[in-house]
Amino acid sequence: MSAAAHPTLDPLVMLRALLRGHAAAGGAVANTLRADAFGLVTFGRTDALDLFATHPLLLSATPHVLASSQALAVLDETADGRCIGVFADLADGVIARLWLVAATAADAHCEAAVPVARDDFLSQLRLLCQGDPGDHPCLEAAAWPNVVSLGCDALAAHAGEGQPPAASSSQAVVMRAFSVGDLVAALYSLRVQEYTAPRRAHRRLALATARRDAMGTVVHGRIAISDPLPEPAPVFF
Amino acid sequence: MSVALPWDQLPAVRSPVGRTAAELLAQRPRRQALPGFDPLYSDIVDYIVRCTHRIWEEKDVGLCRTHYVDSCVMHTLNGPSSGLENVVQGTLAALSAYADRQVIADDVIWSEDSPGMFYSSHRITSRSTLEGTDAAYGQATGRAQMATTVADCVVRENLIIEEWLFRDNARAALQMQQMPGAVARAQAEADCSGDPARHGWRREWMDRVRGFTQIWPDSDHPAHSPARVLHAAWCDDLYGEAASQVSPSIEVLWPTGRNGWGRGYWIGCLMQLRAQLQHFDLAIEHWAARPLPNDEVAVALRWSACGVHSGPGPWGPPTGREILVAGSSHYVLRKGRIVRDQTVFDELAVLRQVHGGLGAAAPAGGAA
Numbered sequence: 001m002s003a004a005a006h007p008t009l010d011p012l013v014m015l016r017a018l019l020r021g022h023a024a025a026g027g028a029v030a031n032t033l034r035a036d037a038f039g040l041v042t043f044g045r046t047d048a049l050d051l052f053a054t055h056p057l058l059l060s061a062t063p064h065v066l067a068s069s070q071a072l073a074v075l076d077e078t079a080d081g082r083c084i085g086v087f088a089d090l091a092d093g094v095i096a097r098l099w100l101v102a103a104t105a106a107d108a109h110c111e112a113a114v115p116v117a118r119d120d121f122l123s124q125l126r127l128l129c130q131g132d133p134g135d136h137p138c139l140e141a142a143a144w145p146n147v148v149s150l151g152c153d154a155l156a157a158h159a160g161e162g163q164p165p166a167a168s169s170s171q172a173v174v175m176r177a178f179s180v181g182d183l184v185a186a187l188y189s190l191r192v193q194e195y196t197a198p199r200r201a202h203r204r205l206a207l208a209t210a211r212r213d214a215m216g217t218v219v220h221g222r223i224a225i226s227d228p229l230p231e232p233a234p235v236f237f
Numbered sequence: 238m239s240v241a242l243p244w245d246q247l248p249a250v251r252s253p254v255g256r257t258a259a260e261l262l263a264q265r266p267r268r269q270a271l272p273g274f275d276p277l278y279s280d281i282v283d284y285i286v287r288c289t290h291r292i293w294e295e296k297d298v299g300l301c302r303t304h305y306v307d308s309c310v311m312h313t314l315n316g317p318s319s320g321l322e323n324v325v326q327g328t329l330a331a332l333s334a335y336a337d338r339q340v341i342a343d344d345v346i347w348s349e350d351s352p353g354m355f356y357s358s359h360r361i362t363s364r365s366t367l368e369g370t371d372a373a374y375g376q377a378t379g380r381a382q383m384a385t386t387v388a389d390c391v392v393r394e395n396l397i398i399e400e401w402l403f404r405d406n407a408r409a410a411l412q413m414q415q416m417p418g419a420v421a422r423a424q425a426e427a428d429c430s431g432d433p434a435r436h437g438w439r440r441e442w443m444d445r446v447r448g449f450t451q452i453w454p455d456s457d458h459p460a461h462s463p464a465r466v467l468h469a470a471w472c473d474d475l476y477g478e479a480a481s482q483v484s485p486s487i488e489v490l491w492p493t494g495r496n497g498w499g500r501g502y503w504i505g506c507l508m509q510l511r512a513q514l515q516h517f518d519l520a521i522e523h524w525a526a527r528p529l530p531n532d533e534v535a536v537a538l539r540w541s542a543c544g545v546h547s548g549p550g551p552w553g554p555p556t557g558r559e560i561l562v563a564g565s566s567h568y569v570l571r572k573g574r575i576v577r578d579q580t581v582f583d584e585l586a587v588l589r590q591v592h593g594g595l596g597a598a599a600p601a602g603g604a605a
Contacts, residue, residue: 031258032343032362043362043383044341045258070531091255091530112411113494114551114584116509120501122477130485130499135571137532173486173498189498232494235411237418237551237588 011072011090012065018095019086021053030096036205037100039108039230048098055105059086064222066185066209068138068178073185075209075222078102085207085224087176087187099175099187101207104227113232120171120191128152129188131174138178146210146218147177147186154206154223155190169193172206185209190225202228242349244458244526250280253342255530261286261342272353273394275303281355282345284392289361292328293340301325304397311400314563314586316595317438330372335365335382343385343579344567346537348525355392358525358537360385360567360579367413373420374413384409385490387565387581389523389539401539403564406585407493417493417585418553418592425594436596443543443561449520459534460524463568463575467538471511471519476504483575490579492564503578513552514544514560516601534570539563545601552591557600560590 017025034041035048042051063076072095074086085101121127129151133144151172170192177186188206193199210221249268253261269280278284288304291297301324311318318327332338343360350356364383370376385408389401407417428436451468454460462482470479480500489497491506511517523539541563547555564582568575590597 027257027259029257030255031261032254032341044339044364046339047364094255094257096255096530111408111494113496114492114509116495116497116502116505118497118499118501118505120499122480122501122504132485135484135486135574135576137571171499175486175488175498191499235407235417235493235551237407237416237421237553 011067011088011093011095012074014095015072015074015086015088016059018048018098019052019057019059019100021049021051021056023049025049025095028094030091030094033095033098035098035100037098038102039104039110039227041110057084057086057100057102064209066178066180066183068180070138071176071178071185073178073187073207073209075207075224083222083224085187085205087185087207089176099205099207101187101205101224101226104229108230110230110232112235114237115234126168126171128155128170129172129174131177133177136174136177139184140179142216143177143179143184143212145216146184146212147174149218150184150186150208150210150221150223151188151206153221154188154208154225155192157223157225182212183209184212192228202231204228240348240350241352241354244348245528247280248528250282252344252346252527252529252535253282253286254344254535262290270353271395275395278395281347281349281357281392284395285345285347285357285359285390286342289340289342289359293332293338293363296332298325298328298332301328304395306396306398309397309399311402312563313402313404314561314583315589316436334369334371335367336369338363338365344535346525346527346535346567353393356523356525357388357390357392358523358539358565358567359388359390360565360581361388362386371413374410374415378413380413382409382412384412385579385581387537387567389537389565401563401565403581404583405492405581406583407588410585411493417588421585421588421594422592424589425592425598428589428594428596429598433596439561439590439596442541442563443559446518446520446541446543446561449518449522451519451521454524458524459526459570459573460536460538462570462573463536463538463566464521464524466575467521467540467566468519470504470507471517471542474511476508479507480504483578484571487575488577490577492580492582492584506580509550510562511544513546513548513550513555514542514562515547517544518542529569532571533576536568536570538566538568540566546591552588556591556593558590558593558597559601560587560597562587 014028066073072088087099089097129148172188175187190204205226208223210218265279347357386404391399410417466479519542526536566580569577
């Protein structure tokens, strides 16, 4: 049974159930669901349900929600006043992928990985926010400058956390973006290069929503930014 | 490569992407011509997903005997395996060690290459726990494995005729708390005793790659751009030009934990492999494409490459050995541009060659 087969299934209702680890959510969760949450990554419906059963997240009664046919963006506030975000990819109404933009859990970790040397800019003329509006079919092209400015705001807001960021070497990558009327939502991967020797970088997620006025200016923007995500232990063969 | 069916026909034969488990396993009437197939299967995706489920999850391993030809050849970077009963025995061994294996179908990207002859590139993430005995990783450690595999199969009349299996085995070793380098060294030492002729398959495979004449997907086929992009990067060393054809927000998943976003990371993965292998040749041997939800397109490329290990990198100091790499790249295209690259090859088997295993002990150009 899928949400597509049962259009009365509201993705937000299913999302709430999934975030509490309720098996009932399984009816609207893709078998291949990948969830990035609390500094942990799971793959598959059953592991995602297990993750949220052990780390339940209760959304408030009135979260800020933007929805398109392909995505759901939710901003909410925790009891201690922190702005958190949830972004879900939807495929025919089914939750196909999920990112939680929030604090990391005490048991946060990630798998070891072969380190890869990278140049995120490919030029000395560096873009602080990388992306292309053409990659986001549910985004009105006129909203792209807002997506970029919100990404730069996210980078500036929380980049360093104790360490000054190397401003010209950090970057936001637009992972997802969509707009609904005068509202826009975007999910970012922030790679923050700290201004330290030796150089260190860390990664965060950010979710921004905003309302645009008739001139295209952001009149009300909200941004949730995750804690730094766990860095993989380097694999040396 | 000719095809009997255009890539975007039969939209009712859907990818498993974005589908629930219940929907995947629901039985449906036949919706694609499958001559000689068991009536149980509604289409080629259902055949792949359901027979994998029946064999691995429902434990009806004997179904291999009605789903593989007797003479089936399974190609891996550790060497080929021939014969149906070896498939059965290998499946039994894996399940007796990791009984709770969930075989999650990430995607099935298929083509009908001639009437009734199907090619399926099946990306699988299998989740399992070591509760039995694994020859390499010990006994009942309770450790979980979550490795990605791509199984490319040629299928006709309900039977798999030939299979190429690419598994992220270095990642699996790390999940079992084993150092891939140490595992590969031990395998290489064992390879160096006994009859070296048993590794002749590797030389033959590399000779095919060296002598390969590349043909390209038609320019209106979704695989055309990814094939050209891969070739531009690895064969022409034009990484910037190649990257300009992929999304600036590309998501990259490569073996042994490599996972990142953006063109810079994507270039980093490609260049890291190529920088270690000089005199590099690439053969893109098969491609397929299928529609995905939300107007995206999935593309599968099966490729083989070889080169001389002459540059430093994660595989260690250069050894001068000729190394064979073979894998599958699964791309997601949006408006014709690559937004996701999930590439799978067995880096543990590459390390095994670097350490002189699988017949790679002699440096390139040296005595066999």
